[in-house]
Amino acid sequence: MGLLVVLATVVVATGILPPASSVALAERVGPVLGFVVAITVVTELAADAGLFSVLSDRLAGWGRRRVWMLWVFVLVLAVLSTIFLSLDTTAVLVTPVVVLLALNAGVSPIPFAIATVWLANTASLLLPISNLTNLLAATEMSGGNAAGFVAVVWAAALVGIVVPVLLLSLLFRRRLRGSYVVPAAAVVRDRRLLLVAGVVVGVLLPLLVSGLPVWIPAAAGAVVLVLAFVLRRRGSALSWRLIPWSPVAIAGALFVLVEALQVNGLSSIVTSVAGTGSSFGALLQLSGLGVLAANGMNNLPAYLVLEPAAAGSSVRLAALLIGVNLGPLITPWASLATLLWHQRVAALGVTVSWPRFIAAGLLAVVVTVPLAVLALWLSAGAP
Numbered sequence: 591m592g593l594l595v596v597l598a599t600v601v602v603a604t605g606i607l608p609p610a611s612s613v614a615l616a617e618r619v620g621p622v623l624g625f626v627v628a629i630t631v632v633t634e635l636a637a638d639a640g641l642f643s644v645l646s647d648r649l650a651g652w653g654r655r656r657v658w659m660l661w662v663f664v665l666v667l668a669v670l671s672t673i674f675l676s677l678d679t680t681a682v683l684v685t686p687v688v689v690l691l692a693l694n695a696g697v698s699p700i701p702f703a704i705a706t707v708w709l710a711n712t713a714s715l716l717l718p719i720s721n722l723t724n725l726l727a728a729t730e731m732s733g734g735n736a737a738g739f740v741a742v743v744w745a746a747a748l749v750g751i752v753v754p755v756l757l758l759s760l761l762f763r764r765r766l767r768g769s770y771v772v773p774a775a776a777v778v779r780d781r782r783l784l785l786v787a788g789v790v791v792g793v794l795l796p797l798l799v800s801g802l803p804v805w806i807p808a809a810a811g812a813v814v815l816v817l818a819f820v821l822r823r824r825g826s827a828l829s830w831r832l833i834p835w836s837p838v839a840i841a842g843a844l845f846v847l848v849e850a851l852q853v854n855g856l857s858s859i860v861t862s863v864a865g866t867g868s869s870f871g872a873l874l875q876l877s878g879l880g881v882l883a884a885n886g887m888n889n890l891p892a893y894l895v896l897e898p899a900a901a902g903s904s905v906r907l908a909a910l911l912i913g914v915n916l917g918p919l920i921t922p923w924a925s926l927a928t929l930l931w932h933q934r935v936a937a938l939g940v941t942v943s944w945p946r947f948i949a950a951g952l953l954a955v956v957v958t959v960p961l962a963v964l965a966l967w968l969s970a971g972a973p
Contacts, residue, residue, distance in 0.1 A: 594843035628808035643776035694773035745969035864899030880913020919951030
């Protein structure tokens, strides 16, 4: 992280990225990064209030001691969390909830852990708030309007949810049999604080798709929860550690470095290899490049590098999003969500076999991405 920040600072200070371009970049990405900070504060404080622990208890009860029913509820939780609270929230907060739920219930945590990270990536296509890449593309695709964004990507987003769920259920079918022990309910330290957290999250979800700039309701929710914690429980919960310094610094540095490359000629090179047009083959070519770039470096710089090749076409931008959102299932560094997920899983003592992870992810990408591109092409009525 430190090296990226230093390089970005040098690029701006030396004029490699011209001042006018720096200002334009700040105006574009400032609200995006502001949303990331605000929604992280909301989810961290909601988790500290016990909201996710209570939800875990509810899932355990609803599963009626049947592993396959518990599996269904966990899949639904991962999908909804990713769509409405972003893939990083799923990776950071839902992962420990479902892994601990599996461990306490006496069943293998691996299917639940893998399902969480897969769906954190593949379910992140439906709304602008679901993924940082979507927020970057939303303005050009739909003027920042959530309904307009959904109108373009809905079919591909549905594929990105359904196909991985079917693959996961088939892959882990033997581990999803039998029954489990319902773990003891979590102790809620402050029910009023829990109620406030539940209300804030419940009100926030529709506001995030209301058409308002998403950083505004997210920031309001963060302020309400911070005030609630000040009044009800001062202490370690409120600290500067709530702010995701590292992800924000990495994202900001990548924005600067890639923009500098674009200004200095990279966009023309990218455009020459990414093709043109909105035929199925052209969209698949662009999406495939997104998959390769995301797994080669990371999905955020992959989107930024390839964005000029898709500019001016909402369908091509959606195809690029398919590649960089649904594609990062192969390498550990393909998305920040995967890195955050692995940190959480390792801290819980669960070992992931990277060769098996890569092999399963490769299968999922090879099947899911072309089907999602096909769904996009058919729903868009492109030539």
